Amino acid sequence: MKGSLNYRIKEIKDSRGTILITYSYGRGTEVVIATGKKINQVSSWNKEKQRVRNIAIENNSSIINQWLNNKLSEVQQQLTQLQFSNENFTNQEVKSLIKKVLGRATKKDIAIATDTNEIKNLKWCYDWYIKYYTKNPTPSTKHPLANSTLRSLKTCKKKFLEYCKETGDVDFKDINMDFYEKFVEWLQAQNYSNNYIGNHIKNLKAVMNYALSRGYHNNIDFKKREFAKPTEKVAKIFLKETELQSIFNLQLPKGLSHSRDLFLIGAYTGLRVSDFNNLTKENIIDIDGSKFIQLAQKKTKEIITIPCNSKVIRIFEKYDGNPPSPKLDQHINRDLKIIGAKAKIKEKVPVTKTLGGKEVTKPYFKYDLITTHTARRSFCTNAYKAGIPTFDIMAISGHKTEKVFYSYIRATNVDKAKKIAEHSFFK
Structure with missing residues (x-):
């Protein structure tokens, strides 16, 4: 108080x-x-x-x-x-x-x-958490919640309320291992993946944790090791330089062209979608005759300066020296599947997921897996393979450790060995 x-x-x-x-x-x-x-x-x-x-x-x-x-x-x-x-x-x-x-x-x-002084139950806290941290910085990140996180929280709250409607009200005191097992089983019955279920558990624990810190309950069962979010690695693709070039060369109608241009800016700069989808003319600067993008990253607030390659400059020229205007993420993601198919990015990629508690492997065309985040992953992987120092790539990507960075990029052991072989030590 x-x-x-x-x-x-x-x-x-x-x-x-x-x-x-x-x-x-x-x-x-x-x-x-x-x-x-x-x-x-x-x-x-x-x-x-x-x-x-x-x-x-x-x-x-x-x-x-x-x-x-x-x-x-x-x-x-x-x-x-x-x-x-x-x-x-x-x-x-x-x-x-x-x-x-x-x-x-x-x-x-x-x-x-x-x-x-209405009763502060778990449902109320879910609403408060979303509403409050939409505008205020969270204790962990020191920034308000990102739009993607807010969408995730709202989806999780909706599912939690559905569960309560079917099984009876759930409050702070009820969040224990018995609830955990029943809730996970209920989500599995709807054929959801482990990662999707894990997101529900993660968000519920976040709300429980802040309610605990405010003295609304004293239940710490949710902190047990067993009360963990289910997770698994899924296929994360990147686009090779040749595939990006194919996308760049396409003749597309205005709507698809707009989505393609935003995506390629991300693929050639490493910017997050929240940044490349909100660029303004003020973010494009000239240093000694060369074009750069300079901005404070929306997620970290760190100021970065990134050189523009010839393709990014040509994209800006299409818009009279401006970046493409923002577009809804879901519309870009929808368009990227169409664009990838037109660029003949049709490699088959096996994807293994745990759905409804059962492991299922299904082949997908690579173009069906392209999203806005593929741009950033493509930049990091292609920059690494091109020999740009890992430290410099991480300065743009925001990864804090090389261990996390290497788990993020799509580089094989052979790719890493080739890069190491270029060092003078092995000459």
Whole structure:
């Protein structure tokens, strides 16, 4: 709970005193409310301990002090919940909430406090988490949630509510290994992949974790090692330089051409779709007669400068020196399958997935697997094979360790061996 919550005494007639509760939570922002408890002498109040002295003239001191202890604890808890649910709470909401706890609320106070202090269950937290971190930085990333993460959370919340509708309400206390097994089994019955199911578990754990940190529950079963998100490696393709050239050479109608141009900017710069799909003319700069793209990455906020090759420059020239305008990710992904087929990228790629708890292998045409993320993976892999130092590629891609980088690119052991063989040590 932010702010300072205290008791103090106010003198009334005949040197008697009435006990007030005060809540200060900002410069010049203080709420003062009478508790309804009085003492016989102002001098009986212990200012340091903020309690009534245990002396003869105050024969009810122990009862009053116990009441003050209980109410202080309850008010602290309610204020914590208020701050968690609404960072822009008002003085009136604070007053109504405290008066309700003290048993001194009017009908209006009760209505305001009830609305303000609704029950914080798991469903409520899912909604709050999505709404709050859409605009505010998360404690882990220090940035608001990305659009892709928000879409994932909304999908997971929808499925969780479907599960609750079929099986009965699920709250914080119910998130244990028994729930985990039943929920995973329920998702498997709908023929979902392990990675899709794992995404549901990951998001549910994130919501549970933040609710735990706010004191809404004390259930830590979800932190057990066994309560893990199912995961598996799936085929992640990249496009070779020759395949990118085939896409570049295509004559396409306006809509497909627009998607192709955005994709190729990503494939030749390594930018994430959130960046290459939101470039402006201000991001294109000239340094010593050469064109560069310079921007603060949306995900990491780090400023990067990337040289433009001749193909990227030609794409900009098509748009009068501007980048292509943004386009919905799902529309680009839809178009990329058509573009890949037209470019005859028809290699068969076996894809193995666990669907409904069973491992299934199915061949796909490579063009059916092309997405906006293929652009970034293609850049990293092709740059690595071309001999660009790994450190320089990682500076653009944002990978923090070489181990993660090598698991990301599509380079075989032979590719890596060839690259090592170029070192002077082996000459």
